[in-house]
Amino acid sequence: MPHAPNAGQTTNNHQLNRGVWGAAGAPAQVPFNTVGQRVPLKDAFRKVTGEGIYADDMRLPGMLHARILRSTHAHARIRSIDTRAAEALPGVRAVITGAESDRRFGVLPVSEDETALATDKAIYVGDPVAAVAADSEEIAAQAIWLIEVDYEPLPEFLKPQDSLKQVPPEHQLHDKVDKGHPGTNVHKAVDQEFGDVQGAFKQAACIVNGEFKFDGITHAPTEPHAVLAHWDADDRLNLFTPQQVPHYTHKALSKVLDLPMHRIQVIRTMVGGGFGGKSDPFQHEMVVAMLSRRTRRPVKLTMDREEIFLTGRGRHPTEGKLAMAFGADGKLLGLDSDIIIDGGAFASFGVVSTYYNGVLSNGPYLLPAFRYKGRRIYSNRIPSGAMRGHGSVNPRYCTETLVDMAAVKLGLDPCELRLRNFLQPNTLTPFHKFRITSNGVREALLEAMKRSDWKNKWGKLPYGHGIGVGCSFFISGSALPIHWNKLPQSTVHLKIDFDGGVTVHSMAADIGQGSDTVLAQCVAEVLGVKLDRVHVKSQASDMAPVDLGSYSSRVTFMAGNAARDAAEKARALLADAAAKLTGQPAQYFDFVDEQLICRSKPHIRVSFMDALHEAHSGRGALAVSGCYQSPPLGTEFKGSNAGLSPSYSFSAFICELKVDPDTGIVTPIKVWAAHDCGRALNPLSVEGQIEGSVHMGLGQALTEQMRYRGGQLLNANLLDYKIPMTVDTPEIEAIAIESVDPEGPFGAKEAGEGALAPIIPAVGNAIYDAIGVRMFEVPMTPERILRAIEAKKREQTK
Amino acid sequence: MAKKILRCTVNGRQIELAVAPNQTLVQVLRDELNLTGTKVGCDMGTCGCCTVHINGKAKLSCLTLALECQGAQITTIEGLNQYELHPLQKAFAEKGGSQCGFCTPGFIMKSAALLAENPAPSREEIAAGLSGNLCRCTGYVKIYDAVEQAAQEMQRAEAPAPAPART
Secondary structure, eight states: OOOOOOOOBOOOOOOOOOSSSOTTSOOTTOOOSSTTOOOOOTTHHHHHHTOOOBGGGOOOTTOEEEEEEEOSSSSEEEEEEEOHHHHHSTTEEEEEEGGGOOOOBOSSGGGOOBOSSOSSEEOSTTOEEEEEEESSHHHHHHHHTTOEEEEEEOOOOOSHHHHTSOOOGGGOSOSOOOTTSTTSOEEEEEEEEESOHHHHHHHOSEEEEEEEEEOOBOOOOSSOOEEEEEEOTTSOEEEEEOOSOHHHHHHHHHHHHTOOGGGEEEEEOBOSOOTTTTOSOOHHHHHHHHHHHHHSSOEEEEOOHHHHHHHOOBBOOEEEEEEEEEOTTSOEEEEEEEEEEEEETOOTTHHHHHHHHHHTTSOSBOOSOEEEEEEEEEOSSOOBOOOSSTTTHHHHHHHHHHHHHHHHHHTOOHHHHHHTTBOOSSEEOTTTOOEEOSOOHHHHHHHHHHHHTHHHHTTTSOTTEEEEEEEEEEESSOOSOSSOSSSOSEEEEEEEOTTOOEEEEOOOOOSSSOHHHHHHHHHHHHHTOOGGGEEEEOSBTTTSOOBOOSOTTOIIIIIHHHHHHHHHHHHHHHHHHHHHHHSSOGGGEEEETTEEEESSSTTOEEEHHHHHHHHHTTTOSEEEEEEEOOOOOSOOSTTTTTTOOSOEEEEEEEEEEEEOTTTOOEEEEEEEEEEEOSSOSSHHHHHHHHHHHHHHHHHHHHTOOOOEETTEESOOSTTTSOOOOGGGOOEEEEEEEOOOOSSSGGGOOOOSSTTTTTHHHHHHHHHHHHHSOOOOEESOOHHHHHHHHHHHHHHHHO | OOOEEEEEEETTEEEEEEEOTTOBHHHIIIIISOOTTSOOSSSSSSSOTTEEEETTEEEETTSSBGGGGTTOEEEOHHHHOSSSOOHHHHHHHHTTOOSSOSSHHHHHHHHHHHHHHOSSOOHHHHHHHTTTOOOSSSTTHHHHHHHHHHHHHHHHSOOOOOOOOOO
16 A cells, blocks of 8 residues: 655644643743752652562561462473362462463453463463462472373474464464464564555665564563462452553453452552563463452462563564665665564564564654565464563664665765654654654764764774664654553542642552652642652552553653643642632742742742642642543554654664674673653653663673573573673763653653664674674674674685 | 571561571561561572671672571661661662662662772772672663762761661
8 A cells, every 4th residue: 555755744733732831820931840850769768778668578467379380381282280289288278270260361452362371271381370379488389399280292383484384273372363364373464565665676776685683582670570469358359569551450350350440459569670571461460369369368479580581571582684775865765674573472562563563663764665574473482572662672773784784885974874864853754654743863863973973983993893873763652552442541630638748649650760750740840849749659550540551651751741731730720729819810820939929920929838728728638630642643554553652752872892803702882872852851760761771772782682492491590691780781871862842741752762772783883893794683692793703704705 | 397596686686586497598587577678589699689788798698598697797778777878878869779679779788898898999899899780770870870979978977876776
């Protein structure tokens, strides 16, 4: 379905930012109260003292402990399970198997393919098969090994090509597969073609292509998954879990347990790192809830480190064949992309991943012709899912490497080639109609070039020493709802009672990224109060309205706007009260330093508390609700919702490194990381997000890989799965580029995910600058680098 | 396994407890004494989250059997702040050295031991000293900032008088 490329200017009909203040407020250019200040996280002091409560820190009276028995086969029919010996062990209170429930669930309603425990077959090594609740963890651990499972092994699907083939129904991992590929193990296929791709490659002055391969990687949060379920005496289920998305767990529990949502309370405990790895509704959450239903006692499960690896949902192992066409002037003409991603055992976020692997290549450059063939396959491996930079990271490595190759071919500086192709602010992408509003990518790249002294280094450093660049863009909150309903994407309740405390109720999940702090800042800014007056309650679903949670980099933008909306409503009530007390018009009042000051007569002022008590009279506590819903976006072809966002972040990174050509060891020296976050509401957090993204990206670039033998993960521990430690991590200069987004809260957009993708190609391109070899496999381990050097030598001697 | 009596001091408090020979120190701290500030990230000595002080030295409490600590002085993150925040705790909060916070107690305990040995470490010395502790959030930059700030503050301040204990 070809569409004419018409990337023109767009009028922006959805200006939420009515100046900096709402209709009741002051002029737009008032200096900020708390926005833009480097403030410690609201919960930082609980974290540094050990007072913060994570799920495994919880203990309830009468609490039992659970362990899960996991499959030792990658693909096997379960003939029978004998639990009698386990049940007979003293201290065992309940044993459950797949017979407990065959209700299916999954994060996406379009692909619910998980059950709490395997029902008829196990489909990966680690698939939960049975579970025990016992008086102690030791007894539970002993009991699961008394459970006898009779497996009948089935052919294992461990190579993506095998999953594309027609197989008998009993060899399909799931009964529902992609409609266009019946009888296979293809989970999702996406084919898109826009513009004249053939023509683009025909008229190109320069064509570059490559075959790329990426190992799977995993989130590896320091906090293990842990969950505590309490089916209480009131016949309600309380589930304590470190969830990024408590709402989807809430929905899944309701479905699997056949219990109305109002009889379930999901309580998010402190989240010790998520990165996408705690955003699916999980089997272990269902299992523990069922064990509590059976025993009517609190049941807690804490995974060991190996189980965290097995639970998975990390970045998909990826194989891609990509080609790009450029004109003689360096203008990008087209992209042809063919990508297979290995989804492992379950669907998880995979439908979205399949789209993102293609459509998120329509930036940060203007792409006039685009073809994408994407396949996500099921395999008998650990399930893949959403991980920081979801779906954009691996394809970005491919395209950023190809752009670099094109620059070499065309004899251009790679930064210069990029500068010639960037999307402009306030434009639509030609085909998917991604609405680009604020865009600081040009400023980001120029700033990184300046600080790194790029022009004096690129192509000029001695052999073994190099510098490279990578650019990216990312959604700032998915506008696509996972559940189609009329709920706003974010709702925030705000209560101001007689004590003057401002309580913000939201289910936006603080996972360490500092979202509670951002919400407090947005509210404090509008009300002109100190940050310590604002308390954020974002843990218990009984106490807070629905928010879609912490994924797709949506919280600052969406929950931030909802918090601001709620605060503006409270502000209007307070301004009315000040008007009543002073006889001045309500709209004349500025809210500064806990005072309401009349703009035309600044000597007339009312303290925040006086205004509050006046506002309370005759009505009680102020309680208001604010919300956010993204504007209508995009276009109308099937799948066109994927990648839509009310705003996009942009980034440009430069990395300097050394490569030892004898050992293949890469030593990063410094990273200049410029990220356009719209406005840094809390620069301390924005820098922390950028630095953390660089660190995580460097892990994928150089050392992190999930290594298998057959279906068995070989390195399910933090010693063999190599995350950069202090001594492996270079100096990182985080640079916040503030493009001031027209619709973000106070101009803000995301900073948590988009900043990961560019570091990996920056490393690859720096390796090329250092030793002249292109790396098509990630991570770029010493072995792979040595092989690339050898291959190049062989080619030169031919 | 028959339990034995463990006598030691935890955060200044005298402890007398029946402990199984295979119980690790972190299990006793968290499960018996309810000192849940010490975290378990891997339970195999690879992440540093469970770092505590045993007789003033930073040790991994997941690799230490509780009964090895007979007569020892043990300090956990909860014992570092007696009445007021330790400069490291203040600095980790203020400088953004803690994001998700799960590795933070371990980092702070390790940093405290580091500063006891080397009150004015360079950035390289801090990195080397903390190389056994894993942080998945920060990229370590703001952790270095925090340790530097705390080192400066501790050097400026007179050594504080030891405060009464709490556990």
